[in-house]
Amino acid sequence: MAEDRKSTNITWHEAEITRADRERLNGHKSCVIWFTGLSGSGKSTLAHAVENALFEAGCRTYVLDGDNIRHGLNRNLGFSPEDREENIRRIGEVANLFAQAGVIALTAFISPYRADRDKARALAGDAFFEIYVKCDLDICEQRDPKGLYKKARAGEIKEFTGISAPYDPPLHPELTVDTGVETLEESTQNVLAVLRTGGIIP
Ligand SMILES: Nc1ncnc2c1ncn2[C@@H]1O[C@H](COP(=O)(O)OP(=O)(O)OP(=O)(O)O)[C@@H](O)[C@H]1O
Numbered sequence: 001m002a003e004d005r006k007s008t009n010i011t012w013h014e015a016e017i018t019r020a021d022r023e024r025l026n027g028h029k030s031c032v033i034w035f036t037g038l039s040g041s042g043k044s045t046l047a048h049a050v051e052n053a054l055f056e057a058g059c060r061t062y063v064l065d066g067d068n069i070r071h072g073l074n075r076n077l078g079f080s081p082e083d084r085e086e087n088i089r090r091i092g093e094v095a096n097l098f099a100q101a102g103v104i105a106l107t108a109f110i111s112p113y114r115a116d117r118d119k120a121r122a123l124a125g126d127a128f129f130e131i132y133v134k135c136d137l138d139i140c141e142q143r144d145p146k147g148l149y150k151k152a153r154a155g156e157i158k159e160f161t162g163i164s165a166p167y168d169p170p171l172h173p174e175l176t177v178d179t180g181v182e183t184l185e186e187s188t189q190n191v192l193a194v195l196r197t198g199g200i201i202p
Pocket residue numbers: 037038039040041042043044045046066067108109110143145146178179180182183184187
């Protein structure tokens with residue numbers, strides 16, 4: 001039993017339609033593709049490029065994107081270490097539900113703490129692909145697609161990953177893409193190749 005569980009008298013009800021049934025219907029396996037990296041490294045850009053390619057190939061997909069989820073499910077969370085942990089815990093659970101539903105779930109969150117990503121991995125089991133979206137901080141800062149680095153440097157954003165908050169790089173990701181060096185197309189193809197090797201897509 002999870003040690004933080006508050007409810008008692010709850011019993012798991014087994015579904016009759018299994019994940020394997022859903023995968024058979026969809027014609028591909030389901031999984032979690034977990035993109036992690038600094039702000040501006042290209043997680044959202046790459047996740048959507050991979051999703052576009054998968055969708056074109058007839059796969060069922062969904063991108064869970066950090067800022068979007070913070071508009072709804074996680075709108076009561078901020079950027080303190082505790083809230084970041086809870087943010088990622090919920091995303092790990094939701095991504096796993098999508099995978100149970102037969103979908104290829106792609107998550108685009110900075111997810112700075114290795115321990116939190118490892119918990120998401122443990123939930124998803126074999127069907128977890130951690131993609132380290134690597135990019136030098138100075139390139140991320142030059143891109144600054146949301147103007148956040150500028151604000152962080154001006155002291156307007158506290159606890160900003162890479163500047164005033166830590167980022168733990170993955171130790172054993174299924175794939176590292178360096179978006180400061182590779183093109184978006186190259187990174188996309190590299191992710192698809194990992195999915196093929198992993199038996200997710202033909
Ligand atoms: N090879 C590349 N791969 C991905 N993005 C690239 C690449 N080259 C340049 N970019 C640009 O870098 C920016 C990456 O922004 P994006 O919003 O995807 O980052 P993010 O990692 O999702 O950041 P955040 O954590 O703030 O959401 C985009 O403007 C994108 O066009």
